[in-house]
Amino acid sequence: MKDIVANQLIKYLENRGIKHIFGLCGHTNIAFLAALSKSEKIRFINVRHEQIASHAADGYARVTKKASVVLSHLGPGLTNAATGVANAALDSIPMVVIAGDVPSHYYGKHPHQEVNLHADGDQWEIYRPFVKRAWRVDNAELLPEIMEKAFALAESGRPGPVLVDVPMDMFSKEIDSAIFEKLNQNAKTMYKPSIDDELAEKIVKTLAEAKNPVIHVGGGVILADATKELQEFVVHMGIPVSHSLMGKGTLPDDHPLVLGMTGFWGTQFINDKCKAADYILGLGTSFKEADCSSWYPEYTFNFPPTKLIHIDIDPSELGRNYPVEIGAVADLKNALRVLNRVAKRLYPQARQNQALKDEIAANRKAFKASNKEVEESNQFPMSPQRILADLRDVLPRNAIITTDVGWNKNGVGQQFPIYEPGSILTPGGFATMGFGSPAALGAKVAAPDRVVVSLIGDGGFGQNPAVLATAAIENIPAIFVIMNNHAFGTIAGLEKAHFDTTFGTIFEKDGKTYSPDFAAIARAYGVEGITINKAEEFKPAMEKAIAMNKPVVIDAWMVNNPVPTAGHWNIMDIYSPGKKVHHVSTN
Template sequence: MGKLISNLLVKYLEDRGVEHIFGLCGHTNIAFLSELEKSSTIKFVNVRHEQIAAHAADGYARAKKQTAVLLTHVGPGMTNAATGVANAALDCIPMVVIAGDIPRHYYGKHPHQEVNLHADATQYEIYRPFVKRAWRVDSAHLFPEILEKAFQLAESGTPGPVLISVPMDIFSTEIEEDWFERQKHHTKSLQKPSIDDATAEKIIYTLLDAKSPVVYAGGGVILADAAEELTEFVNHFDLPVAHSLMGKGAVADDNPLVLGMTGFWGTEFINRKTREADYIFGLGTRFAEADSSSWENEYTFDFPKTKLIQIDIEASEIGRNYPVEIGVVADLKQALTVLNRVAKRIAPSGRQNEALKQEITINKKAFKDSNKKFEEDNCFPMQPQRILAEVREVLPHDAFITTDVGWNKNGVGQQFDIYTPGTIFTPGGFATMGFGAPAALGVKVAHPDRVVVSLVGDGGFGQNPALLATAAEENIPVIWVIMNNFAFGTIAGLQKAHYDTTLGTLFVKDGDPYSPDFAGIARAFGIEGIKIEKAEEFKPALEKAIASNKPVVIDVAMLNNPVPTAGHWNIMDIYSPDRKIHHVSTN
């Protein structure tokens, strides 16, 4: 006797260990939702907008280190979620998107909410440019096999989202349970590629012979859960570590070998160290534009004068932007495990470089000292440096941080120490404004026992304030610190510097700075909202919010002073080819 696919799908997800599904209802997916209500192990996290669900699922996957499941609806539901799914794709976050679709017997009829201007029954094509694969389920008995393939593909190689577009009549179709049962015989995780001892020896001897090598850590280190192995490797040889924006925290910032973030928002010292290195050992990095100062040799990296060793799980990333002397396709956790074992055989005592560590310490102190006057400034609106410094002072070392786009992302990457690897989540590849606030929901759902703070701008928080409804309904105690500069601040600083205007970038009403009352909005959703009125109030408010273990919005006005930059971004040359200028303050 057959069973409903909606029922068997819930059972499949339960057996796979799925504990949360993020999403929003629609007439195409409520048959599945109705079965999900009967589950004793899966909780549905309901939202008011599909982009919120996608970002929350993204944050959940990063924090849980597990493939997230997103449920959405045909047409506008799917397009609403697209930005969040694309953000996950560009940051290599595993996600299975289950989208309701039109019923199969209406193909060609152009039914309600179908996207059909150029072709019939092809809504899954919308996601094709950014997901690893998009399936449409046309035969009910193939659905179990597609599910199994979807999870496997999302998690293997370079992780990322996949889409399963499910015609709504499929959910209500009965099939024999055997079609699902046979998938239990398939492995639920693939063995990941490693490196052999000969390759490890070649890398280690090359680094030992180098005069000024630098390890360059990207977000792939975090994705591979290889931070512990990387730390062991660099500590054994006293190798300095620079990192990309996404690689922040791959080695804890209080490690004396950590240089910091490179590129446009890197310091002169960090960029000089990578530019003058004779070897860069790149791990899980794309050498993205901002991290590499638009790939211009005089600022951050000087390839091919500097030689590159690169390890990545994805072959197409090796040599994408720079020529490679030694290129290895491997899982970083596996590769570093071998490298550590071989390193201890080749050089049991390792290598020490106290002069290097002292140089790094002195330069870190000099940079921190240069910020002291801002961190101690009692002005209001507050200095952004003081906001970051007090957040860091109050938070436990294992607290999770999500950022958005703008000062919060750039400033955190440059100035905010991460002590526990894998506790900072930021939108890197897509740089999506609106990511940080809903992503924090997913992070907290994944780790209810850990403090989660979202550092976001007023522009980013304003994208989807309806996330507060989910926080209230589900009692998800995230703390949102809105660094409110009454602007799309980073773009405003660019526009003012290069064009001497701020049209469309500052929020103004009747000639005065304007902002919604975010604290009042929070209270309207049934969440505590705190509006900071002077600098001395901020730190106690944050401490109280953490102690309350409730969702809290803290709205703090800040000055729109630019993050200091020592690198380069080619857009400056496009704006002002005859001037050397970056951002300016719009205060």
């Protein structure tokens, strides 16, 4: 039996369990959309900009822990989506991008919107620097095999996005349905590598005999769904845990052995504990620059004399930034299962470290006390600490937070408690402005029964305001909290500190700071809009937004004070060599 590729592709996606596709139409993909319109199992989330589609799919994949699907048009559609796909790539998020392309029989003739400046039919090459693989489908009968490889590659090893570039005529070609049907015999999940008992015993004994061991975790633990196994190991071994920005929420922030986030936006206590460690067990972390204070040994990590045990699914991460004494390539869930079994065999009684727990608790209490004044301040524009504190007070423990960049990312990493694994979605490696609000759409679609809040600056929200059209039309009840400082605030603080100007970073009109009326913009899209006029209004507004269970924008003006930091960033030495200058307030 024969049928056109588009119809069979939709059936294939249904059989894989795909429930949502994020995307935007174009003349190259309407055959796919026509086939999708007949599906009773897949919901199409229609957006107004392809970057919104890829960021939303990113947020969706982080919550579901399965590859999401993006549908794109050729040329500008594909390049619009590229920022979101690259963001997913740097944060190891599985995604399959299906993009329409020019007709295969028109390669070289430069048909409408073709990219062919270096080779004919060349648009798929645009994604090669950041996707795990890019395929161009030159034979319709090869598409089934390519799709199977695409999902397998996106979800295996170190996860990430892939591109399947489909010339538009391929969607309309008829092929034998048996080619797609035989793929049903393939296993859709594969066994992942682990470690053996001998290596586990070596690691456990080394940690047990260490004087000041620390476990440093990254986002790879969450991607591997290994948070329960990690907590079991931490509790049994009694070892404190630090985390990268992407590792936040791996263990609850109120766990007695959680130190907190390291690096530039880490606190002195956390950085000092890591610097003083004799052994660090790194799990699913790349030891990125911001998490390591630009790798300067006097601030966060000091290898050597500290020694590193590193387990990661990606062998290229082992020894990349720090020398490794014991390195293992393994799936973290499997590896931690073995470590737990061996640890309990070697040390049947859980190891206690009450003095360390008391020290961590005292530091938390002191840090909270140091913020008390700004968290309770009635000043307006609001203090960012008050926004975060009030928000945490009203949110359920399992609420999902998506952040953008600036205070809503760095301040959240440092000061906002996260209690459920995977409940904070933040743009780590790419630090993409504009990620937060579309990611909230994807997260809410993936988890409709959980409260989803996007924390985003006014600069970031201005990147993709059309997210509100999708929220309204698709009835996606995410809450968008705009931490509005009338600026690209973090960059403004940097420029002011080092060059004594805020040129190009502050939003101004006629000599005064400027902001659109975001609440009015929300209402114009058919979304509830609330403007905060004094600090005391914020918490009731959040409670109201949660109770309404529909999309809401809350515009909260705040001062542009920098996130306090005890770490370091190499750019400070570039801007102001020989000086200890970070950020300053622009208010």
